[in-house]
Every structure is written in C-alpha cells, then in structure tokens.
Amino acid sequence: MTKSVVATAFGGPEVLEVVDEELPAPGPGEVLVEFKAIGVNPVEYKQAAGAFGADPSALPLRLGSEGAGIVVAAGPDAVGPDGPLAVGDEVVVYRGSGTYAERALEPAGSVLRKPAGLGWEQAGGLLLTGATAYDTVETVGVTKDDVVLIHGASGGVGLLAVQLARLRGATVIGTARETNHEFLRSIGAIPVAYGDGLADRVRELAPGGVTAAIDTVGTDEAVDVSLQLVGDRARIATIAAFERAGTDGFTALGGGNPDSAALRDRVRGELLDLAARGELTNPIAKTFGLSEAARAHTELKQPHPVGKFILIP
Ligand SMILES: NC(=O)c1ccc[n+]([C@@H]2O[C@H](COP(=O)([O-])OP(=O)(O)OC[C@H]3O[C@@H](n4cnc5c(N)ncnc54)[C@H](OP(=O)(O)O)[C@@H]3O)[C@@H](O)[C@H]2O)c1
Known part of the structure; x- marks a missing residue:
C-alpha cells in the first residue's frame, strides 16, 4: 500500500485527501519511485480547481509532476534519458504524474539520475520551475548584451x-x-517594486532601455509595462497572460506546446548539473507532510516566502 494525495472533487484545497492505494508492478518502460521530496507548484492547485477541465470522470485526480526519490522496482526496458534504470538509483522525476505520493509509477522517460551533490529537496523542486524559466530565457533570446525585465522575479x-x-x-x-x-x-538582479509607476521606475534603472521582458505574473500591469518598454514583441514572453499574448501579439509559453515541451525535456539534465555545481540556487521556503498538502496549496496561493514548497512523504 502507498499513500497518495488526490483531489476528490474539483475545488479549493479542502478537496485534497490522502488515500491508500495498491500499486501494480511496473510495466514495460516504467519504474516505481519512492519519493523523498516532491515539488509543489501553482499548476496543481489550478488543476484541482478545474482550471484545465473539470471532467468528473478524471476524479479522483492525482496531482504532482515532479519529485526526487529512489527507484524501488523497474519494469522491462526501463531506460531513462541517462540510460537504463535499476533498483536503488537515486533519481529526479519530471514530467511525472501523481508525484504527490509515497510511491508512484513513472514512465522511464521522465526519470533522470540525481547528481550526487544535489540534496533531495533541491532536486525534487527544481525542474518544473527551472525548465519553464529556461524556456522563457531561450524564447526571448537573452544574451550578454540585453537588459531584461523579469516580472515576478522572486517567484x-x-x-x-x-x-x-x-x-x-x-x-x-x-x-x-x-x-x-x-x-x-x-541572485544578481536589480530589484524594483511592482505597482503604480513601474514603467518610470524601470526607465530610471535602465536609461539605455530594456531589450526583453519575461512575465511570470500575468497582470495587466506586467503586460502593459513590457509593451511600453520593449519595442520588439518577439522579445516579450509570458507564462501567465495567455489572453493578452493573443490580443497583443507576443509569445505565451505553456508546457502543452510541443516546442516548449521538447525544450523543457531537453534542458532537465543541464539544470540539475547547474544546481549541483552551485551555479543555480533554488531556496526551499517550507516543507510539509503529505497530509498537509491542502495547507501547502492554501499558503502557496497567498503572498509567501521566497522559494519552493516541498512535500516530504
Ligand atoms: N505556462 C507555463 O508553462 C507555466 C509554468 C510554471 C508556472 N506557470 C504559472 O506562472 C505563475 C508563477 O508561478 P511560480 O511558481 O513562479 O509562482 P510563485 O512562486 O507563487 O510566485 C509568484 C510571484 O508573483 C509575484 N507577484 C504576486 N503578485 C504580484 C503582482 N501584483 N505584481 C507582480 N508580481 C506579483 C510574487 O512576488 P512577491 O512575493 O515578491 O510579491 C511572486 O514572486 C503561476 O501562475 C503558475 O501557474 C506557468
């Protein structure tokens, strides 16, 4: 038996429940991972709320797409991006499914080796946000010659x-x-407060101009200021303001887009290596037990301390 967190209905954090499940042995190309640390992300409270579809046949809805742990069983032909997977391997899962659990079956293609120097919590909470961030930076084509405005830089x-x-x-x-x-x-950024007068404050900080903008917040303010300050709309990307991207002609990035998905998969190993070498820091804000997943969602929706929320089974 294993404990998993599921949404029993579509709604707020109160719909989350811990259930006991019997898992089958891993099939071809699958491994069973016992998690040590699981990343919590806003997408999961949005999924539980039905923001991406509220088909009752999807219930109970398993949550979580990242985590780090140990392979405890491997099916035939379980070959991950770094090679064959075996019992005892310390791994990082992304994009997995149902990772809010003590143990879960995961496709080998989502299971990478954890660099030895990287802690469980760091590894388990790095790849969803890291691969998304990489996608934004790559899409707007950041180089050393740029002045980049990042909205939601502390998120x-x-x-x-x-x-x-x-x-x-x-x-x-x-x-x-x-x-x-x-x-x-x-972490090397020049900070600026959001709110009224943002465009003027940024102009003061960047008298030579802003050449690219990345929006992780999705407010009209973030979009409007980006449009005012960056002349080339190909150099503005958002991960949250999908409607405005459509009407105003800049790029919206989502994991459902095949190009984004391919890029995000491709950069997983590089992100883990950068973190293991200390070139990327990903602070941990808070840890919760599996039975506290609802509280983690409640707190993540509110203004919260910098860093990742992590579930520890
Ligand atoms: N499209 C995709 O592929 C994709 C992938 C991952 C995430 N997302 C989405 O991207 C968003 C951010 O995710 P996250 O994990 O970074 O969330 P997070 O850690 O909760 O960060 C939220 C950030 O928003 C900032 N913020 C809050 N209110 C603001 C305002 N009025 N103006 C400017 N900034 C404000 C906060 O800054 P302060 O705390 O300093 O106030 C915080 O840094 C979520 O909506 C998430 O669902 C999309």
Whole structure:
C-alpha cells in the first residue's frame, strides 16, 4: 500500500485527501519511485480547481509532476534519458504524474539520475520551475548584451529565470515586493517594486532601455509595462497572460506546446548539473507532510516566502 494525495472533487484545497492505494508492478518502460521530496507548484492547485477541465470522470485526480526519490522496482526496458534504470538509483522525476505520493509509477522517460551533490529537496523542486524559466530565457533570446525585465522575479519561476539570464551575462531588472529586494540583489538582479509607476521606475534603472521582458505574473500591469518598454514583441514572453499574448501579439509559453515541451525535456539534465555545481540556487521556503498538502496549496496561493514548497512523504 502507498499513500497518495488526490483531489476528490474539483475545488479549493479542502478537496485534497490522502488515500491508500495498491500499486501494480511496473510495466514495460516504467519504474516505481519512492519519493523523498516532491515539488509543489501553482499548476496543481489550478488543476484541482478545474482550471484545465473539470471532467468528473478524471476524479479522483492525482496531482504532482515532479519529485526526487529512489527507484524501488523497474519494469522491462526501463531506460531513462541517462540510460537504463535499476533498483536503488537515486533519481529526479519530471514530467511525472501523481508525484504527490509515497510511491508512484513513472514512465522511464521522465526519470533522470540525481547528481550526487544535489540534496533531495533541491532536486525534487527544481525542474518544473527551472525548465519553464529556461524556456522563457531561450524564447526571448537573452544574451550578454540585453537588459531584461523579469516580472515576478522572486517567484519560483522568476528566481530561476533571473539566474539563467545572469549566467548568459545579461543585466536583469526584477519586480518583487520590497521585502524580497535583498534576495533579488543576492541572485544578481536589480530589484524594483511592482505597482503604480513601474514603467518610470524601470526607465530610471535602465536609461539605455530594456531589450526583453519575461512575465511570470500575468497582470495587466506586467503586460502593459513590457509593451511600453520593449519595442520588439518577439522579445516579450509570458507564462501567465495567455489572453493578452493573443490580443497583443507576443509569445505565451505553456508546457502543452510541443516546442516548449521538447525544450523543457531537453534542458532537465543541464539544470540539475547547474544546481549541483552551485551555479543555480533554488531556496526551499517550507516543507510539509503529505497530509498537509491542502495547507501547502492554501499558503502557496497567498503572498509567501521566497522559494519552493516541498512535500516530504
Ligand atoms: N505556462 C507555463 O508553462 C507555466 C509554468 C510554471 C508556472 N506557470 C504559472 O506562472 C505563475 C508563477 O508561478 P511560480 O511558481 O513562479 O509562482 P510563485 O512562486 O507563487 O510566485 C509568484 C510571484 O508573483 C509575484 N507577484 C504576486 N503578485 C504580484 C503582482 N501584483 N505584481 C507582480 N508580481 C506579483 C510574487 O512576488 P512577491 O512575493 O515578491 O510579491 C511572486 O514572486 C503561476 O501562475 C503558475 O501557474 C506557468
């Protein structure tokens, strides 16, 4: 038997329940992973709320697409991106399914080896936000000559986008509430408060102009300021303002897009290596037990401390 967190209906955090499940042995190309740390992301409270479809036949809905743990059983032909997988391997799962669990069956293609120097929590909470951040930086084509404005720079995706842009040598201006400005400085960004007057504050910080913008927030303010400051709409990307991207002609990025999915899969190993070498930092804000998943969702929806929320089974 294994414990998993499922949404028993579509709704708020109150619909989450821990259930006991009997799992079959892994089939061809599958492994059974025992999780040590599981990343919690906004997409999961959105899925539970029915934001991506509320078909009752999908219930109970398993949640979670990332985590880190140990392979405890391997089916035939279980070959991951780094080679054959075997019992005892320490691994990172992304994009998995139903990772909010003590154990889950995962397709081998979603199971990478965990670098030895990377802790469970760091590894289990890196890849969803990291691969998304990589996609944004790559899509707007960040180079050392850029001044990049990142909206939501203190968020899970934003803080990794800041660091990836800095690794390319760009100057980064990041929006955050004041309490997070010192953190932004520590990862190499120039902080700026969001809210009224944002465009003017950014102009003061970047008298030579802003050449690219990445929006991880999705507010009209983030979109409007990006459009005002960046002349070339091909150099503006959002992961949250899908409607505005359609009407205003800039790029919206989502994991459902085949190009994004391919890129995000391709960069998983590189992200793990960067984190293991200490070139990317992904602070852990808070850890929760599986039975506290509902509380994790409640807190993640509100203003919360910088860093990842992690479930520890
Ligand atoms: N399309 C995709 O592929 C994709 C992938 C991953 C995530 N997402 C989405 O991207 C969003 C961010 O995800 P995340 O994991 O980074 O979330 P997160 O860790 O909760 O970060 C949210 C950020 O938003 C900032 N923020 C809150 N209100 C704001 C406002 N009015 N103006 C500007 N910034 C504001 C917060 O800054 P302060 O705390 O400093 O106020 C915080 O940094 C979510 O909606 C998520 O679902 C999309």
